[in-house]
Amino acid sequence: DSGVTQTPKHLITATGQRVTLRCSPRSGDLSVYWYQQSLDQGLQFLIQYYNGEERAKGNILERFSAQQFPDLHSELNLSSLELGDSALYFCASSVAEYMGNEQYFGPGTRLTVT
């Protein structure tokens, strides 16, 4: 158990809809990272927040957004969903501000768009 929690574990929704994925980092970690893992694209870094502020952006679509709240939990919002958004979404946390340190991954949320 990494100490990172993600909810929900599974999510099934229809195209065009909007969903919110939630992540709670390990106690003491200030950085939260979001990743998308799909069969065709592999593991893709989406975005990082550190202590409430955006720190780094990866291959995140404009339809996706994220935020980190004062209690350090984070939410990833996915809107106007398409079939191709079906994937595993992982959250990771680390104590450091920059990405060079090890990260601790949550169990993931499996999103299925029908």
Next chain:
Amino acid sequence: AQSVTQLDSHVSVSEGTPVLLRCNYSSSYSPSLFWYVQHPNKGLQLLLKYTSAATLVKGINGFEAEFKKSETSFHLTKPSAHMSDAAEYFCVVSQLDTGRRALTFGSGTRLQVQP
């Protein structure tokens, strides 16, 4: 720009035999390198990391990796495979890229362990 190549998408070994998972990277500057493991339906777990200290890095579960700058490689090894090692393994490189730290994941190597 940095990149990381995992040379084998699948590796199959027999239980008790050595494991070698190959990783090559390209990096303009001294990188940090990691190996993560992902068991089915689980998140990724850090196996080991290299951050410019000793070139031979020991990790959890008997795994180790050697950083070879001249070969730009960071291969993962284990002397004797166990059934529980069956999983997907990711090589990851982190370095400064246009003033910001960037993290790049390899495409993964699926390790099968035969009884």
